[in-house]
Amino acid sequence: MTTKTMTMTGPVIKTALPGPNAKRVLEGDDRYISPSYTRSYPLG
Numbered sequence: 001m002t003t004k005t006m007t008m009t010g011p012v013i014k015t016a017l018p019g020p021n022a023k024r025v026l027e028g029d030d031r032y033i034s035p036s037y038t039r040s041y042p043l044g
Helices: 020-032
Strands: none
Touching: none
């Protein structure tokens, strides 16, 4: 019996960060949410 070692790899990123979906989320955050609210994610 042989065993195989599986290596874990992360996601393959094909676009510059932040990606297009994240940019839409950040634009909505800037437009609709008060800057006085704390965020659970860093905004640049």
